[in-house]
Amino acid sequence: MTTAQAPEPTTGRRGRTARQAARLARTMEHLPYLTRKLPPVEVVSVEGLEAIEHNADTLLQEVGIEVVNFPEAVEIFRGAGADVQGSRVRFERGMCREIVRASAPRIFTQRARNPERNVVIGDPHMVLVPTYGSPFIHNLDDGRRYATIEDFRNFVKLTYTSTTLHHGGGTLCEPTDLPVNKRHFEMVYSHIRYTDKAFMGSVTHPSRAQDSVDMARIAFGNEVFENEHVIMGLANANSPMSWDFNMLGSAKVYAENNQIMLITPFILGGAMAPVTVAASATQTLAEALAGMAFCQIVRPGAPVIFGSFASSMSMQTGAPTFGTPEPQLVLFVLAALARRLGVPFRSGGNFTASKLPDYQAAYESAISFMATMQAGVNFNLHTAGWLEGGLAIGYEKFMLDEDQASMAGAYLGGVDLTENGLALQAMLDGGPGQHFLGSPHTLANFENAFWRSDLSDNNSFEQWELNGGHDAAERANAAWKRRLAEYEEPLLDQAVHEELVAWMDQRKASFPDSDV
């Protein structure tokens, strides 16, 4: 479809650079996360939410959680009072909820290497984070191919220079050119070196979680590491109702170090749960409660985030589908359940099953992201880049999503009902048929009145054609190249860097490469 050549920017480079610098400066004056004034959207009554909570407790009590290949975790649950039979762990009604409520923080701060970029995670705030975990990349130049560590660094840099994304994310893509058992070193190193935003570590094996945590300790120093939350891990349940060694083992490492654990059941409706919205929500709640309770038993007070990833399914092929109504309804229900539980909530993003940044990709992404903005999500993984059901991260998709997601601040700001917002006098001063372009109220408010995309083209057809007639993906292609060309590394203490590299070299040399 689209050609790979980079179009000229629609405005001169100097103008755009200056504008971006001004915008960055403006952004940095504000807090490096969003604050919600708009009430969250509720789609189910309190009675409905109570019914779902009741059923989640029934699942935990009757079915329980299968703990796969991790006897130590079974013992941890048994020690807290759970009913254990072999590797099956069952919980009395309300037990997990009470454990979580007793010690999990409602809101906490993740420290960034640059403290001005610390993010606050919990109501009424929202933190935007790039996509996670794709083995492939897509761009207009190469099409789709396996991701490399070079791609990984590129996305670290694009995230660092983004004024929309507040957090550096984690496995932005899989560096498939590195051995599987040593990728985490280079990923965590890149997050420490090429950005100063908060980041996530590895969870593919508890030893890799430990390496990630150890590297964070070097980067932040012992004192900060001991007293603050500087790294986050993401654990997915093996739905239905199962947690395995790698995930719970990694969760244990993060929790015992008082670091952050994002507990996310991943549910493809019809496969890992029944096909209904309420069932997806019920099972997600049950599985997440068990995971979050585990972290609180390991270390009461260690921060956890209640996560949900839910998708619908094609009746024809069994493929996951995105931007459909059902996952948005699941999202709204789970956000409400997280508020009732009193922990930060993660879900949503710019999701699509499309293979390229086309109409389908954008429509599905926008439907997903609108719900994300509305539901009361506190931590939004997958804000930018997601393509092909998560199998690929797109360079153009990243830029387009990041650009559109910058609307979230204006949207969450809600309706201004101050005297200036109501603007009665301005309307009384104008007369019928008179325009407001030059009115004092307009002049006083114009600059911040309307959110505006940097990549959308709102010109006339004629002007757009004169500028080359490029579609949005072609404009985004030019934009990511420009951003990477202009990238400059943030400061990193030389001694810290040397210690980190030495530690990493020693660890990497201590065991052979492996692709499992």
Next chain:
Amino acid sequence: MTTAQAPEPTTGRRGRTARQAARLARTMEHLPYLTRKLPPVEVVSVEGLEAIEHNADTLLQEVGIEVVNFPEAVEIFRGAGADVQGSRVRFERGMCREIVRASAPRIFTQRARNPERNVVIGDPHMVLVPTYGSPFIHNLDDGRRYATIEDFRNFVKLTYTSTTLHHGGGTLCEPTDLPVNKRHFEMVYSHIRYTDKAFMGSVTHPSRAQDSVDMARIAFGNEVFENEHVIMGLANANSPMSWDFNMLGSAKVYAENNQIMLITPFILGGAMAPVTVAASATQTLAEALAGMAFCQIVRPGAPVIFGSFASSMSMQTGAPTFGTPEPQLVLFVLAALARRLGVPFRSGGNFTASKLPDYQAAYESAISFMATMQAGVNFNLHTAGWLEGGLAIGYEKFMLDEDQASMAGAYLGGVDLTENGLALQAMLDGGPGQHFLGSPHTLANFENAFWRSDLSDNNSFEQWELNGGHDAAERANAAWKRRLAEYEEPLLDQAVHEELVAWMDQRKASFPDSDV
């Protein structure tokens, strides 16, 4: 960007046709409009809504409405008790609201030529309608060019064969190859002949409104015409606070015939109103109240729809922008105000400023349409086709929007909290780690469990590539050609048709062509 050649459909033609037929049959079993179970999204407190209503009354009282070139309308307002000074009409606080509340129906039926397609307009229903008023068309074959009567007929046919769109709409595009003062004959004729869905008539001059109404009388016969609502007109205020001869004159024609009037202030924030959300809502309410009151004074009980069209503006160029947060907030506020007033509400659609069906177009459209689904819109003009700020209707855009908008039924259906929806037993019967693909609950619910797009591609990358690697716009290009090729005219009584053509020929011959 995209090439114009029509790709093969991703499934065989027979399979797709059969599937479409089955889908059509399924749709026709249901009511030909949607029913909302989901609670509407509220973004402002009751106190906030009251403040806006208070200020709208202040505007009507202090500034009033300028009635341009239409002394008869001034007299009509004076007769109802308004304060008149020259062409300026002012209303005591609450006067317009009381007039509207006293006689405007909360809900009414628009009769379609095929009574099985009658639409019910008002809460809790939603009627989806194609876009309106574009002078240009866009498709992948021709690019952008002026619209013709052939295009108009094509969009009538595409709307007729749509299982998503409930209503035929009005000026689907401007047939610029016909004289301005006679276009309405061919447009209304096409709506009567090539479809049997409900439709809209002309409002560009009161005489053209009268012609439209007269043609509807012939098509439906005197008895139906006298007793039912068979045609609708759309009037835009000249914001701020002004109504002109063509619009109020046309409104008078529709209202005195007990036909439907859609009263829509069109506000580009910063130009026709102050730049804030609350001010756009206040002024829209004031202007719409005056317009709806006018119709009720002319004929108490004539159906009116409270409309709003609000867009934001680019700070750089003054161009309207779409899919931005501010117009969605305006939409939510006005839907709430319409509920309080007790009249059906029209707003929203799949809006964009993009010139082609690209990422920008889809993102902006989806953000707009998600709010449209959520707010409690009863009549949704501009559901499908809108490009370039409304200057163009796109063939591919129409198909893509119509396809995506078919999700509205599932979305408005909300969360099923019945025993089947909660699906507790299915979860208790399954065990940890077991999939649900073959469970009795899944098999019983699978077919209707998830909404699914017909144009989105959810296949694997490899399968998608094998199918030609087409983007969504290319698939839509094939789809509209297929739909037009398969189109068959609905039945129309031969005598009615002859009477209509004879009447039209006589009227057309009675005055010279003109391009004003």
